[in-house]
Amino acid sequence: MVGGGVVGWAIAWRCAARGLTVTVHDPASGSGASTVAAGMLAPVAEAYFGETALTGLLVESAARWPAFAAELTAASGVDLGYRTEGTLIVGRTGDDLAEVRRLGAYQRELGLPITALRPSGLRDREPALAPRVRGGAFAPGDHQVDPRRLLPALRAAAERAGAVLVDAPVGRLDEVVAPAVVVAAGCGTAALTGLPVRPVKGQILRLRAPGGGPPGFRHVVRGYVDGEQVYVVPRADGEVVVGATVEERTDPAVTAGAVLRLLRAAVDLLPELAEYDLVETTAGFRPGTPDNAPVVGALPGRPGVLVASGHHRHGIVLTPVTADLVTDLVTTGTPDAMLAPFTPDRFGPPTRPATGR
Amino acid sequence: MVGGGVVGWAIAWRCAARGLTVTVHDPASGSGASTVAAGMLAPVAEAYFGETALTGLLVESAARWPAFAAELTAASGVDLGYRTEGTLIVGRTGDDLAEVRRLGAYQRELGLPITALRPSGLRDREPALAPRVRGGAFAPGDHQVDPRRLLPALRAAAERAGAVLVDAPVGRLDEVVAPAVVVAAGCGTAALTGLPVRPVKGQILRLRAPGGGPPGFRHVVRGYVDGEQVYVVPRADGEVVVGATVEERTDPAVTAGAVLRLLRAAVDLLPELAEYDLVETTAGFRPGTPDNAPVVGALPGRPGVLVASGHHRHGIVLTPVTADLVTDLVTTGTPDAMLAPFTPDRFGPPTRPATGR
Numbered sequence: 001m002v003g004g005g006v007v008g009w010a011i012a013w014r015c016a017a018r019g020l021t022v023t024v025h026d027p028a029s030g031s032g033a034s035t036v037a038a039g040m041l042a043p044v045a046e047a048y049f050g051e052t053a054l055t056g057l058l059v060e061s062a063a064r065w066p067a068f069a070a071e072l073t074a075a076s077g078v079d080l081g082y083r084t085e086g087t088l089i090v091g092r093t094g095d096d097l098a099e100v101r102r103l104g105a106y107q108r109e110l111g112l113p114i115t116a117l118r119p120s121g122l123r124d125r126e127p128a129l130a131p132r133v134r135g136g137a138f139a140p141g142d143h144q145v146d147p148r149r150l151l152p153a154l155r156a157a158a159e160r161a162g163a164v165l166v167d168a169p170v171g172r173l174d175e176v177v178a179p180a181v182v183v184a185a186g187c188g189t190a191a192l193t194g195l196p197v198r199p200v201k202g203q204i205l206r207l208r209a210p211g212g213g214p215p216g217f218r219h220v221v222r223g224y225v226d227g228e229q230v231y232v233v234p235r236a237d238g239e240v241v242v243g244a245t246v247e248e249r250t251d252p253a254v255t256a257g258a259v260l261r262l263l264r265a266a267v268d269l270l271p272e273l274a275e276y277d278l279v280e281t282t283a284g285f286r287p288g289t290p291d292n293a294p295v296v297g298a299l300p301g302r303p304g305v306l307v308a309s310g311h312h313r314h315g316i317v318l319t320p321v322t323a324d325l326v327t328d329l330v331t332t333g334t335p336d337a338m339l340a341p342f343t344p345d346r347f348g349p350p351t352r353p354a355t356g357r
Numbered sequence: 358m359v360g361g362g363v364v365g366w367a368i369a370w371r372c373a374a375r376g377l378t379v380t381v382h383d384p385a386s387g388s389g390a391s392t393v394a395a396g397m398l399a400p401v402a403e404a405y406f407g408e409t410a411l412t413g414l415l416v417e418s419a420a421r422w423p424a425f426a427a428e429l430t431a432a433s434g435v436d437l438g439y440r441t442e443g444t445l446i447v448g449r450t451g452d453d454l455a456e457v458r459r460l461g462a463y464q465r466e467l468g469l470p471i472t473a474l475r476p477s478g479l480r481d482r483e484p485a486l487a488p489r490v491r492g493g494a495f496a497p498g499d500h501q502v503d504p505r506r507l508l509p510a511l512r513a514a515a516e517r518a519g520a521v522l523v524d525a526p527v528g529r530l531d532e533v534v535a536p537a538v539v540v541a542a543g544c545g546t547a548a549l550t551g552l553p554v555r556p557v558k559g560q561i562l563r564l565r566a567p568g569g570g571p572p573g574f575r576h577v578v579r580g581y582v583d584g585e586q587v588y589v590v591p592r593a594d595g596e597v598v599v600g601a602t603v604e605e606r607t608d609p610a611v612t613a614g615a616v617l618r619l620l621r622a623a624v625d626l627l628p629e630l631a632e633y634d635l636v637e638t639t640a641g642f643r644p645g646t647p648d649n650a651p652v653v654g655a656l657p658g659r660p661g662v663l664v665a666s667g668h669h670r671h672g673i674v675l676t677p678v679t680a681d682l683v684t685d686l687v688t689t690g691t692p693d694a695m696l697a698p699f700t701p702d703r704f705g706p707p708t709r710p711a712t713g714r
Contacts, residue, residue, distance in 0.1 A: 141426065205613075207613050210608075210610065210612075226447060251567075253567065253633060253634040253637050254622065254632055254634060254636075255603065255631065255632060255634060256562075256564050256620055256623070256630050256632075256633050256634070256635045257624065257630075257631025257632060259616065260617065260620040260624055260631065260636050261622060263616060263617040263620070264615070264617060264621065267613065267617055270541055272615075273612055273613050274612065274614025274617065275560060275612060275613075275614060276612065276613050276614075277610040277611060277612060277613070278611050278613045278616050278638060279611075280637075281635060
């Protein structure tokens with residue numbers, strides 16, 4: 001296993017539990033996208049036009065989450081911060097609400113569970129919402145988990161099952177000698193494999209409810225606010241995640257403009273956030289692919305090398321299905337039909353030799 | 358000397374340079390208001406109604422700054438980041454501009470150097486200002502210095518002149534044995550002296566111009582923006598300070614609402630700031646007094662104990678005059694007439710014994 005993020009550790013856990021000998025190579029496990037992510041498990045709110053194959057995989061993986069969370073909690077002894085209150089999708093202005101409704105109609109067409117709500121219904125569910133919010137919808141199946149609990153939980157479960165971490169960098173794939181090598185290296189995947197996985201910058205904030213208590217709201221809130229998109233994720237321990245920009249940039253700067261836009265939109269939706277502590281501002285990089293979908297399967301021209309990367313904005317929700325299907329592929333040698341839309345060969349041959357930099 | 362902030366080290370420098378033996382007691386020199394401050398030397402823009410005595414002292418100390426800066430730079434070898442481009446005071450809306458003009462008229466009445474500017478004149482001076490800024494004024498004598506350079510410069514000059522730092526806390530004044538004890542302990546002054554010096558919370562941001570260059574504007578900009586006050590201080594090294602809230606609170610939290618208000622007002626004045634890195638968010642505490650003016654002079658009932666504290670929002674600009682007048686007082690025993698409005702006894706007897714906690 002090359003890469004010790006959530007996807008890498010989840011595959012390591014599943015493989016080790018099946019009795020395979022597993023080594024995870026990562027010089028800085030947990031330093032990538034995994035611990036920057038907000039942890040929304042949102043197959044419905046993330047179901048966008050033209051991404052039906054991806055939506056199918058999101059729905060499948062989200063359906064596996066409850067059992068996955070229970071099994072992982074038992075195996076690791078770690079509370080994952082898994083919450084099932086669901087997600088409110090709201091619009092602040094009339095234009096914002098029109099966008100929420102347009103997307104909601106599409107999501108309903110796909111048969112996904114989403115219910116339109118009037119302002120009064122929204123506020124019954126979440127009294128902390130600003131009075132000016134015009135309306136929205138409820139996605140009861142869009143849950144959340146805390147990635148900063150998930151990563152150590154996966155690592156603990158994998159290590160208890162026998163997986164071993166080697167905290168040194170892997171410069172070339174032929175440095176790793178094993179019957180099967182899985183590359184789950186996030187943004188580092190491109191350099192190792194030649195696949196078109198690029199970093200997509202995201203800026204994200206972490207707030208904390210004052211006084212040490214939980215936030216004054218329980219649902220994940222996704223908002224369209226004067227044309228800006230923002231999400232607000234409340235944790236039971238008082239943390240509130242506000243995110244996130246999507247930028248085609250590779251600089252690691254946290255910018256004043258991004259923080260301003262995120263805070264403005266979040267406070268416009270949930271005014272009490274103005275009184276919350278701002279405890280962290282972070283820029284991270286999601287591993288993105290040309291079609292926004294992950295790349296999971298055999299690496300062309302490299303027998304024994306599998307890839308599980310390119311999860312972009314969906315790494316946390318896609319962790320269970322990725323781990324299950326890659327583990328099946330490692331043990332049986334045959335890819336599940338669900339993986340057909342996500343094979344590495346869909347982008348044509350890798351642009352650089354997969355043996356070196 | 359009890360207290361190793363800018364006021365303490367400046368007095369220590371001046372006293373040591375006169376041949377006195379000086380010990381500075383501070384367990385964490387530089388951890389107080391000194392290194393949170395923006396460093397505006399703004400006697401004009403800070404001349405508010407009803408504070409004429411304070412305004413006089415601000416003007417006097419600002420007049421001493423050029424020579425003080427030159428002398429300190431020579432004595433310490435440290436570049437202070439002292440800049441003399443002056444300050445623009447601007448209003449974004451008609452209401453904001455009315456406030457700028459009302460205060461400007463008062464400042465002109467006092468004979469202070471301030472010139473009204475039309476929008477075209479403002480933008481000639483500072484093209485980076487937002488087109489929507491309605492108008493303002495120019496205060497050519499309101500300069501700036503970098504407090505994070507000033508503090509080490511003062512300490513270096515003081516230590517070269519023979520002053521010695523003892524980095525242990527002082528719990529009671531009688532732990533310090535010296536012919537003259539000067540309490541320049543900022544917010545710690547109340548516990549040591551019983552004087553009514555209270556912490557006034559300020560939240561402040563530090564941005565940095567992208568690419569490592571200097572900011573795209575040269576003047577300090579003080580703005581009234583939809584009723585909010587904000588200042589923006591550009592440094593030659595690329596840092597931009599945006600401040601500051603004034604809050605009667607003692608919690609050290611950086612809040613989402615404060616960061617939002619500061620960023621929104623700053624970006625409304627200088628749109629390019631949206632592209633700047635947000636590198637620091639800080640909450641600090643100014644030592645405030647009941648009349649907002651410093652408390653400088655002999656502590657009632659405690660022979661040999663002097664106080665130089667309560668500088669509130671004006672510690673950096675008041676450093677030269679405070680150091681000069683306290684040094685005179687220590688060496689001659691007679692207070693300068695300028696100190697008459699600022700004596701510790703103006704608040705009545707200290708409320709707690711000055712000998713203990």
